[in-house]
Amino acid sequence: MGWYPEILNGSVRRVVATAQNGLEVMRLGGLETEAQPSEFRVVEREPMYRLRRYFADEAADVARPPIVLVPPMMMSADVYDVTQDQGAVGILHGMGLDPWVVDFGSPATEDGGWDRTLTDHVVAISDIIDRVHKHTGRDVHLSGYSQGGMFCYQAAAYRRCKNIASLVTFGAPVDTLAALPLGIPAGLATRAADFLADHVFTRLSIAGWMARTGFQLLDPVKTAKSRLDFLRQLHDREALLPREQQRRFLSTEGWVAWSGPAVAELLQQFIVHNRMMSGGFVIGDRPVSLAELTCPILAFVGEVDDIGQPVAVRGIRKAAPKAKVFESTLRAGHFGLVVGSLAAAQTWPTTGEWVRWQDGSGPRPEAVEVMTRVEQPADETGVSVSDRILHTGASIAEVGVGITRGVVDVTSQAVRGTRELSVEAARALPRLVRLGQIQTHTTISLGRLLEEAGAKSPQGECFLFDDRAYTNESVNTRIDNVVRGLILCGVRPAARIGVLMETRPSALTAIAALSRIGAVAVLLPPTADLVAAAELSGVGVVVCDPDNLAAAESLGARVLVLGGGESRLLDTEPDSGTVDLEQIDPDEVDLPAWYQPNPGRANELAFVLFGRSGGRLEAKRVTNYRWALSAFGTATAANLGRGDTVYSIAPLYHSSVLLATLGGAIAGGARIALSRGLDPERFEAEVHRYGVTVVAYTWTMMRELVDNPAFGLAGNHSIRLFVGSGMPRGLWLRTMKRFAPAQVLEFYASTEGAVVLANVSGAKPGSKGRRLPGSTPVRIAAYDPIAGTYLEDERGLVRECAPGEVGLLLGQATASETLDGAQRGVFAAGDAWVPTEHLFRQDADGDFWLMDDRSTVVRARRGPVFNQPIVDALGALGQVDVSLAYGIPLGEEELSAVAVRLLPDASLTAVDLTDAFAHLAPRQRPDLVHVLPEIPISNSYRLRRTEIRATGLPNPGVRSWFYDSEQDKYRRLTRAVVTKLRERGSAALTG
Missing domain, CATH: 3.40.50.12780 (ANL, N-terminal domain)
Known part of the structure; x- marks a missing residue:
């Protein structure tokens, strides 16, 4: 029984140590570690920032490549110097670099801090690049963590990479809507962000404790695990001290406030509109695109990062097509990329090696590889299921807390399935209602x-x-x-x-x-x-x-x-x-x-x-x-x-x-x-x-x-x-x-009427689609294009065309338009319709097809020939650039002709033409086809008919053909055929 006192003494010591350490944490906010921050000097001070240069005296003695480290808007600049031996600035300095850190301070303590915008931050970084370049005489390696990395991308694009040697980012999302934290559906996120930007953050800012709590809630399992680990080891001071600085930073000291205007601008430009990907985000009054990035880029990707998810981070490959983009992948979460033992062992040494490689003083780092563009399925984030299960499951097992994030993923897919329809309906309905009113x-x-x-x-x-x-x-x-x-x-x-x-x-x-x-x-x-x-x-x-x-x-x-x-x-x-x-x-x-x-x-x-x-x-x-x-x-x-x-x-x-x-x-x-x-x-x-x-x-x-x-x-x-x-x-x-x-x-x-047709689906190239909801009803009236008159039924009313029949398109006169040009008693007594200038047919599905302008219908001996179907038929040939169908006066009749411009190095044969027009009725096939090097085009890019029509019959040769109706095929146009046609025209004029 002699071991009882030993156990008792050990338990007492544990309780006493726990109490002592707990009291120290309550009184001081954490344990005293005696760790000293790295030495730095504030070399530039502006209302928006203070620029720290670490180990400034040593940097002045030796030419070191400068690297500027940018923190996120909600995090203290000390994120890069949590501990000197494991922090970014200490490691990078030890590798021969000249580290500079941007300190934006807290909006809560800076003059005008609550009015800061995202533009203010980006312009400040651009100004810092100029200043560091002036101090060092060298181009700058610009790097940033999370949102700080987004700032770096934006600032580099804003200044089109001037004086920037390379970009390095850590968990910085670019394609923000491709993968949101917790699998939040993009549609839900954009609507929420839009509301918050317009109605909340124009009046409210985010305090530091709110930023800390929000980010901890993004990974509640890990937050709970770290707190429980701390409590379990509170008796063992030696075990806690190595990670105490990191714990205090992430738990309390590392978070600063966000100004409302900056958050609103961030939400609008990069969540609602995802303009890091599309381009067109505005800095000040200048539109900017990441497509203007040309310097080398290294993006650190966390395999289990649910905040800067891999697919979102890798969006930089598509957004910056002119830049050489590399990546370094770590099995880390969002914070682990820059803080902690893994960051000290991999992130910062790799960053230092990258800078030396870009400066020509070292080889390419083994952990760096070219980022390849891999199209992700719409439901993939880049964090694999197995990685997420292992990463989260291990934490759950330790803490005893279950979070079924998979349920969120499954639900989000169902929401995604209906998102497009609901968004379109939400946009369209108010417009159609207003139009109807x-x-x-x-x-x-x-x-x-x-x-x-x-x-x-x-x-x-x-x-x-x-x-x-x-x-x-x-x-x-x-x-x-x-x-x-x-x-x-x-x-x-x-x-x-x-x-x-x-x-x-x-x-x-x-x-x-x-x-x-x-x-x-x-x-x-x-x-x-x-x-x-x-x-x-x-x-x-x-x-x-x-x-x-x-x-x-x-x-x-x-x-x-x-x-x-x-x-x-x-x-x-x-x-x-x-x-x-x-x-x-x-x-x-x-x-x-x-x-x-x-x-x-x-x-x-x-x-x-x-x-x-x-x-x-x-x-x-x-x-x-x-x-x-x-x-x-x-x-x-x-x-x-x-x-x-x-x-x-x-x-x-x-x-x-x-x-x-x-x-x-x-x-x-x-x-x-x-x-x-x-x-x-x-x-x-x-x-x-x-x-x-x-x-x-x-x-x-x-x-x-x-x-x-x-x-x-x-x-x-x-x-x-x-x-x-x-x-x-x-x-x-x-x-x-x-x-x-x-x-x-x-x-x-129609310019003057209220007729609007639209091929919304795009399923039938060449079709004008159907009547747009909210526009006036339309009908196709039976019409004789040669005589220029309507065709009536037995009651004396205008007959409506059957499907496939060509007629004149009419729009119903509306109360909101004057009735100038309207015709009454068309399809029924007392009705009013406004005629357009165009002939249409309607197919069996109800889609409208333009056939011709009623003033340009070819008045051939065999009856009217419509120009648009001829042009559409030639459009199916891959060698045809553009074509223009028109009528050539020949005595009292017209010949149907079509001028063709071919694509470079393309050729056209009689067999091609015979096949192209095979689906047209023989009466609707062009009499003549000829290839021209150019077809005149107006200032509005419309093919001009008048000049070509005035040249008359095409010249015979290997690039001109005529339709032989007896053999039902196209043949080369010869001088004899041209002579015969001219004789026919002369005979018609004199006869």
């Missing part, structure tokens, strides 16, 4: 929608241009200022004012300001049609930019000049009466009593556009209702939202830009990105920099990109949709192949 006297206009956007989200981005972002607030302020200048110059509601401007912010401002006054914007094309358009519209006042000043003054109208920069000289004619709107002080203008912002009603004229039909210039009148129909219709069909950036290449005076591109973006709350024109290099740079998700096109525009072998955007872009009208079927197929998985949304819209 528009009546004749409803106030609706471009100016009103912009004002509503500004009231809803003042700091939201409205549009991007020339690498600058403009907020809703700044855009509306600029519009209101221009309104005052226009009113001072005598502009009143309903006045028709010409707008002659290139694509630039001031052009959009001018159009919106006229809308806000209630005036009519007449969009004059700065082309050969300018004089004719001005005469046709009869405008007496023209708003122009400096580039078009001379052309505007030549029209004989009063000229108002807007935009062009702050320091520009206007070369005006003497005594011309030209007014520089930029010289008017808006604060000095008293608004008249009649001014009411955005008075435009649905049935009132909003815009006048110009287009050619049958070779004639025509003015197209667009009411506010017609504009709103296209705007809400495009936003609905394209499912546009705040995460979208709609990119417009075509000029503003083009109808599809004003109606669909600008209108759809504004109605959908998306950003508008304006470009100075179509250029492959500019397109690639702006798509990345602006984070473009939707590209607006017109006619054959996309061939400049799709068929350019030097164009390299394919596979590395955020584009999900191409939206526009008039794309040929062959180009449509090539576009989807080149930009996969992006789709094409083809519209048909």
